[in-house]
Amino acid sequence: MVFFLFHWFIIGFVAVFSYYLWQWTYWVRRGVPGPLGYPVIGTFLNSLDHSFPGPLQVKEWTKTYGSTFGFTEGLMKTLVISDPELVDEVFVKQYDNFYGRKRNPISGDSEKEKRTNIFSAQGFRWKRLRTISSPTFSNNSLRKLNSTVEECALEIIKHIEEKTTGGAQIDMLRFYQEFTLDVIGRISMGQSESLMFNNPIFPIVSKLFQGSGYYSRLMLIGGVLPLFLVEVVRQIVRKLKMGTFGKINGITLEAVQKRIKQREEDEKAGVEPGEPEDFIDLFLDAKAEDVEHFEEDNGDFKKSTSYTNRQLTVDEIVGQCTVFLLAGFDTTALSLSYSTYLLAMHPEVQTKLQEEVDRECPDSGITFDQLSKLKYLECVMKETLRLYPLGTFANSRKCMRTTRIGDIEVEAGTMVQVDTWTLQTNPKIWGEDAEEFKPERWEKGDEHFIQKGAYIPFGLGPRQCIGMRLAYMEEKMLLAHILRRYTFETGTKTEIPLRLIGATTTQPASVWMHLTPRI
Numbered sequence: 205m206v207f208f209l210f211h212w213f214i215i216g217f218v219a220v221f222s223y224y225l226w227q228w229t230y231w232v233r234r235g236v237p238g239p240l241g242y243p244v245i246g247t248f249l250n251s252l253d254h255s256f257p258g259p260l261q262v263k264e265w266t267k268t269y270g271s272t273f274g275f276t277e278g279l280m281k282t283l284v285i286s287d288p289e290l291v292d293e294v295f296v297k298q299y300d301n302f303y304g305r306k307r308n309p310i311s312g313d314s315e316k317e318k319r320t321n322i323f324s325a326q327g328f329r330w331k332r333l334r335t336i337s338s339p340t341f342s343n344n345s346l347r348k349l350n351s352t353v354e355e356c357a358l359e360i361i362k363h364i365e366e367k368t369t370g371g372a373q374i375d376m377l378r379f380y381q382e383f384t385l386d387v388i389g390r391i392s393m394g395q396s397e398s399l400m401f402n403n404p405i406f407p408i409v410s411k412l413f414q415g416s417g418y419y420s421r422l423m424l425i426g427g428v429l430p431l432f433l434v435e436v437v438r439q440i441v442r443k444l445k446m447g448t449f450g451k452i453n454g455i456t457l458e459a460v461q462k463r464i465k466q467r468e469e470d471e472k473a474g475v476e477p478g479e480p481e482d483f484i485d486l487f488l489d490a491k492a493e494d495v496e497h498f499e500e501d502n503g504d505f506k507k508s509t510s511y512t513n514r515q516l517t518v519d520e521i522v523g524q525c526t527v528f529l530l531a532g533f534d535t536t537a538l539s540l541s542y543s544t545y546l547l548a549m550h551p552e553v554q555t556k557l558q559e560e561v562d563r564e565c566p567d568s569g570i571t572f573d574q575l576s577k578l579k580y581l582e583c584v585m586k587e588t589l590r591l592y593p594l595g596t597f598a599n600s601r602k603c604m605r606t607t608r609i610g611d612i613e614v615e616a617g618t619m620v621q622v623d624t625w626t627l628q629t630n631p632k633i634w635g636e637d638a639e640e641f642k643p644e645r646w647e648k649g650d651e652h653f654i655q656k657g658a659y660i661p662f663g664l665g666p667r668q669c670i671g672m673r674l675a676y677m678e679e680k681m682l683l684a685h686i687l688r689r690y691t692f693e694t695g696t697k698t699e700i701p702l703r704l705i706g707a708t709t710t711q712p713a714s715v716w717m718h719l720t721p722r723i
């Protein structure tokens with residue numbers, strides 16, 4: 205009996221091993237260049253090294269293999285592109301063939317998860333979530349959040365004042381993370397007061413993005429396992445409640461349930477519903493007017509996963525609020541950190557920006573309309589994200605139907621990843637000064653010089669970042685308040701050039717600064 209089992213185990217092992225080897229040679233067999241890595245696992249080990257972030261590794265590979273190449277990680281095969289025409293083809297023109305995003309199999313099946321979020325969902329379910337969520341990020345909704353964002357900005361400034369007395373240098377990255385976590389906690393997770401430097405979820409979420417936590421590593425390893433093992437690891441993670449999503453979902457669920465109860469009590473007491481306070485309110489009120497319309501349109505609509513309800517379920521609200529926290533906290537803090545570093549390194553830009561802020565925001569408070577007048581600040585933020593496209597892991601698509609892009613056939617199931625770092629510093633697109641920080645290049649508007657598909661820090665097409673305007677609003681509010689009071693200056697602890705680390709996002713290891721008070 206033992207011999208019999210052992211015999212089948214060996215046969216199974218050899219079969220799986222051979223299949224992995226076959227997949228490992230996928231791009232070689234198709235005549236597409238690229239790094240091979242190691243047999244079976246391909247280039248997977250690179251993703252575990254958070255001292256050399258994946259997007260920078262991809263940029264190096266582009267130098268070696270050209271603008272289109274392929275690599276494998278276990279069974280996952282990825283085609284990398286950095287030609288704007290191909291980017292536009294995949295993200296916009298052929299959206300119907302590339303509507304999924306590259307995802308780690310361990311995150312589960314987005315069709316079945318009851319808390320599937322807009323970032324992971326695809327097809328009909330994504331369309332429904334996106335339609336319902338979009339008004340939450342409209343100008344009208346953001347205007348209502350202006351005072352909350354400003355309160356958070358003033359709160360972090362108190363901490364900055366306290367920590368910089370006597371001229372001490374501070375790591376702005378940490379301060380920005382506390383700020384953005386507080387903003388998103390207050391507008392998306394029912395947090396009623398500031399938890400800066402005292403927020404229990406801070407260690408959980410910051411580890412997730414650096415890729416240094418055990419959960420992140422398990423996720424990455426899960427990506428190369430055979431499917432039956434992926435499910436085993438997923439169940440272990442779930443049972444042990446190790447998942448970051450699990451912990452954060454729990455906090456959000458409590459907040460949503462509390463709000464529903466509050467609303468019911470108010471209704472019984474005859475209290476008129478007031479203005480929505482945050483995303484939870486906006487989602488509880490949200491309805492998608494044209495949801496049914498999508499059912500007819502979408503060839504990928506499956507009856508088993510249909511959600512004809514025009515409102516979000518409690519689970520869906522929890523899923524969306526949680527993903528807003530994860531997608532919005534780290535990215536915005538990093539963007540602020542890179543801007544700060546670039547401003548300190550370019551004092552002439554910083555002075556010009558301070559002049560704009562002094563001119564456009566003369567009162568103690570800053571209104572939503574005043575923020576929209578900070579045009580040079582917008583140029584600074586755009587230029588920062590051109591040089592440091594920190595969230596490019598998300599600039600990927602999954603091929604859902606076999607098709608061609610350029611002269612390459614892309615099979616269903618293949619992932620397509622944009623090498624955004626190369627794309628956004630390509631001298632053929634941006635000129636010989638492509639590597640230089642020049643916010644002025646944006647002063648005449650974007651359209652006249654940007655080729656379609658050449659600038660994608662927030663992605664492109666129907667799945668472009670939904671939080672872009674919120675991110676800009678947060679950044680403008682905080683930078684305007686800081687620059688009215690202080691000037692950023694590098695100090696002995698500032699790492700020049702920045703040392704970049706990370707896994708999910710690409711981040712500076714630290715951004716130590718002197719904040720010199722303006723007299």
Ligand code: HEM
Pocket residue numbers: 295322323324334527528529531532533535536539589594595596598599600660661662663664665666667668669670671672674675
């Ligand atoms: C500077 C800050 C940010 C950067 C650089 C950034 C970057 C990105 C990128 C590159 C994508 C992929 C787009 C695509 O596939 O075409 C994305 C998607 C997304 N982002 Fe952001 N993001 C930022 C802030 C935010 C904020 C503040 C939120 C929410 C509060 C947010 C929520 C999302 C969501 C939900 C998606 C998925 C959209 C979909 O698939 O429909 N992001 N982001």
